Amino acid sequence: MKTRQNWSLCITAAVTAGLMAFGLIGSAVAAERVQISGLTWPGYGFWDIAIAKKLAPDLDISYQQIEDPYESFNLMTADKMDVVSSTAEFAPVGVERGMPIKFVAFANLSYGTDKIVGGPDIKVAKDLSGKEVAVLEGGLAQIFVAMWLEQNGVPYDSVKYRNIIADDAFAALVGGGVAASEFWEPYGSNVLKALPGSSVLAQSREPYWLKRAVVADGLYMSDNFLTKRRDTARKTLKAMYDAIAWWKKNPAEGNQIIADSMKMSLDDVELVLGKDGSGVDGGLYVYDFMEAARFCGVVPGDPPFGQKNGQVVDHWNLISDWWVKFGLIKEVKAPETGVECDLHRELYESGYRG
Structure with missing residues (x-):
């Protein structure tokens, strides 16, 4: 019995030493x-x-x-x-x-979180002709606005795109620096609250945008x-x-x-x-x-x-x-x-x- 116990202890010690050598005991296997x-x-x-x-x-x-x-x-x-x-x-x-x-x-x-919001004088796409629209140039906001304009019979290049990020675009639209902007939430909802007469011109929950x-x-x-x-x-x-x-x-x-x-x-x-x-x-x-x-x-x-x-x-x-x-x-x-x-x-x- 004593010999068995000694042999068991020897095996345990050997296995433990081997596992420690591979880092499997004393610390978790590194993820x-x-x-x-x-x-x-x-x-x-x-x-x-x-x-x-x-x-x-x-x-x-x-x-x-x-x-x-x-x-x-x-x-x-x-x-x-x-x-x-x-x-x-x-x-x-x-x-x-x-x-x-x-x-x-x-x-x-996007299921409504993205919106094109117009200022008080902007009600339809043609109202934006010759005006400035805030977007993140080179981003989806620019394509969203361009497609919406053409969908409504207005050339995509009939507006001037101003490269402004969302929080600055909020200030620009509320302050009258741009005529419209593309926003994601919570900026879209906030600008509608802050700017009387502003309105949603398009939003991404519409079937046209969802399908595409x-x-x-x-x-x-x-x-x-x-x-x-x-x-x-x-x-x-x-x-x-x-x-x-x-x-x-x-x-x-x-x-x-x-x-x-x-x-x-x-x-x-x-x-x-x-x-x-x-x-x-x-x-x-x-x-x-x-x-x-x-x-x-x-x-x-x-x-x-x-x-x-x-x-x-x-x-x-x-x-x-x-x-x-x-x-x-x-x-x-x-x-x-x-x-x-x-x-x-x-x-x-x-x-x-x-």
């Missing part, structure tokens, strides 16, 4: 770091939920709030950022500039992340969809997590995301895994709002056409130069459904 950035925006708060609820325990996810998207993409180009949550129009510009990035997911769709999926957010990954760390890229995408699925079941707690992490009021988060997890009681419709995979065209079925399977191709071409008109890019390139949908296919083929 793989994933660096993610994006705006201070509730639509990107699902990363905060993934972190708070430990939905990807083998990943060390870090979400950094960076208000200038170009800074995020420059960091990605320098291989100092793996993932960027941003608006869905940048990929053609990134390709034009030789940035090693790919658009990998259609993340959410114009005003939306997307998810970008670096080429290095997609090629050299493919398994981690897949796990990262899954973590986002797991967080979305968790939020749909726990919207109150999820919204509070986002509010705390983003240092926003709960009211502002609920204004954007809604309160019941349905995606249609707020200003932003969040795509789950299957909806995003259908938009990419890698699983059967159609996305919501009358969109079609594989619409990511049409979206790429639509955005690229406008950037050619505005002189931001020289030509419309093939979608595969900037779009990577195979992560969704791989997750689906593994049995994942979100």
Whole structure:
């Protein structure tokens, strides 16, 4: 018996020494770091939920709030950022500039959170001819305004676009410096309260915009992340969809997590995301895994709002056409130069459904 005890102690000591040598005892196995950035925006708060609820325990996810998207993409180009949550129009510009990035997911769709607001003297599109409109040039706001003008028979270049960010655009419209502006929430609602006679000229919940999926957010990954760390890229995408699925079941707690992490009021988060997890009681419709995979065209079925399977191709071409008109890019390139949908296919083929 004594010999057995000694032998057992020897084995235990040997195994323990081996595990310690590999760092498996005394400290947890190091999780793989994933660096993610994006705006201070509730639509990107699902990363905060993934972190708070430990939905990807083998990943060390870090979400950094960076208000200038170009800074995020420059960091990605320098291989100092793996993932960027941003608006869905940048990929053609990134390709034009030789940035090693790919658009990998259609993340959410503006469902009323974006509005074109006119001053007291502006009631219809033609009232803006020859006047100044505040937009973020090179962003979705500019395309939204341009498409709306042409939809209403007014040439997109009949107005002067002033490159002003949202809070400054608020002051410019209230102060009479511009005739109209494109706003996202809470700026749109606030300017309507602050400026008597102002009105909503167009808003993204209208079927025309929902079907075309114009005003939306997307998810970008670096080429290095997609090629050299493919398994981690897949796990990262899954973590986002797991967080979305968790939020749909726990919207109150999820919204509070986002509010705390983003240092926003709960009211502002609920204004954007809604309160019941349905995606249609707020200003932003969040795509789950299957909806995003259908938009990419890698699983059967159609996305919501009358969109079609594989619409990511049409979206790429639509955005690229406008950037050619505005002189931001020289030509419309093939979608595969900037779009990577195979992560969704791989997750689906593994049995994942979100």
